[in-house]
Amino acid sequence: MNGAILLILLIPAICPRMVYGSSDNVPSGKADIGKKLVISSVVAQDMLKQKVNPVYPPMAKAAHVSGTVILRATITKNGTVEDVKVVSGPALLQQAAFNAVQQWHYKPYIVDNQPTDVETTINVSFGMGG
Numbered sequence: 102m103n104g105a106i107l108l109i110l111l112i113p114a115i116c117p118r119m120v121y122g123s124s125d126n127v128p129s130g131k132a133d134i135g136k137k138l139v140i141s142s143v144v145a146q147d148m149l150k151q152k153v154n155p156v157y158p159p160m161a162k163a164a165h166v167s168g169t170v171i172l173r174a175t176i177t178k179n180g181t182v183e184d185v186k187v188v189s190g191p192a193l194l195q196q197a198a199f200n201a202v203q204q205w206h207y208k209p210y211i212v213d214n215q216p217t218d219v220e221t222t223i224n225v226s227f228g229m230g231g
Contacts, residue, residue: 155201170198178216198225
């Protein structure tokens with residue numbers, strides 16, 4: 102049984118094409134999907150200029166709800182965030198994450214010396230601390 106688990110954990114390291122679709126996309130952190138350029142959340146995080154922290158919803162705090170809300174969004178060529186959509190995360194935290202991310206501002210993503218719109222995934226984490 103342990104051998105099977107180990108094999109499953111090693112598959113992404115052995116077969117990057119299975120995980121990313123193409124090993125060409127792995128080093129750059131970006132991929133062309135249709136006409137929309139998609140960048141990784143790591144690349145987007147490095148471009149973040151202004152971050153507004155989400156307000157922890159009192160109901161979620163009282164219920165001890167924590168976790169990560171995953172959002173999909175477009176970073177425009179002027180650095181604003183548009184077309185924000187919730188992908189997953191605790192329901193009580195989704196609106197707070199959505200509201201915060203809409204106020205974030207990024208450095209423009211440059212392709213061929215021109216700013217361009219890009220799509221990315223944004224993770225917003227909520228923790229109870231302690």
